Amino acid sequence: MERIAPEHAFILAAGQGTRMRPHTDDKPKPMVTINNKPILEHTLEKLENAGVKNVTINLYYLGDRIEKHFKDRQAPVITFSHETELLETGGGVKFGLHTMADKPFYLINGDAFWDDTEELSALDQLAEAWDPDTMNILLLLQPASQMSSTKDVGDYNMTKDGRLTRTDDGSGQYIFTGIRITKPSALDNTPEGAFSFLECMDKAQEAGTLYGIEYKGEWHHISTPEDLDRVNEAFSNPINVQEKEA
Numbered sequence: 001m002e003r004i005a006p007e008h009a010f011i012l013a014a015g016q017g018t019r020m021r022p023h024t025d026d027k028p029k030p031m032v033t034i035n036n037k038p039i040l041e042h043t044l045e046k047l048e049n050a051g052v053k054n055v056t057i058n059l060y061y062l063g064d065r066i067e068k069h070f071k072d073r074q075a076p077v078i079t080f081s082h083e084t085e086l087l088e089t090g091g092g093v094k095f096g097l098h099t100m101a102d103k104p105f106y107l108i109n110g111d112a113f114w115d116d117t118e119e120l121s122a123l124d125q126l127a128e129a130w131d132p133d134t135m136n137i138l139l140l141l142q143p144a145s146q147m148s149s150t151k152d153v154g155d156y157n158m159t160k161d162g163r164l165t166r167t168d169d170g171s172g173q174y175i176f177t178g179i180r181i182t183k184p185s186a187l188d189n190t191p192e193g194a195f196s197f198l199e200c201m202d203k204a205q206e207a208g209t210l211y212g213i214e215y216k217g218e219w220h221h222i223s224t225p226e227d228l229d230r231v232n233e234a235f236s237n238p239i240n241v242q243e244k245e246a
Contacts, residue, residue, distance in 0.1 A: 030110035109178030
């Protein structure tokens, strides 16, 4: 079967980032900097390198900061989806879904940050594994045992064929990175207004169409100012960070 990489992406950037304050007092969380560059800029560069042509970014909290920063960017082409009320992750995607050309697309959390250390990038790994005949949603997963600069709890267990089961108690072997491919149909029969995209993932799990792959690279969970400090330290002095984790 020929694998066709998505040419569209949706980045979730509307949230208020309350746990990241004071960094988010004057900017949305995706504009917080890692290695002297906003998280969102890192993501757009990776999408461009993966051949993505069109990106939609949803905006609500301090969205004008994002628009101003990226207004002159030529590639990928950016469409801003303005929310007049916070629609959460699922409602935000549904509101801007018409920009995805009714094709499978990358759906990425605005605070997702990863460091491709393998020849095949995270997005290329997803594209190679994507099978539209069997999957509605494909998640990129990080083994919980391989977190280095930051920590998180396990979200999912995975079968040998890649099917996923979510764990409510944090005991899963894998952490969801906030990076995935999804079909537009994953949002069929969803409510109007605000709702979480997690509902779509749970429905796909029930239908047997939620799959995952293990990421061959380094993903960082950035939830608090302390997480941000550790990731920036990892870039400036990786040896010291490894010593602290030992």
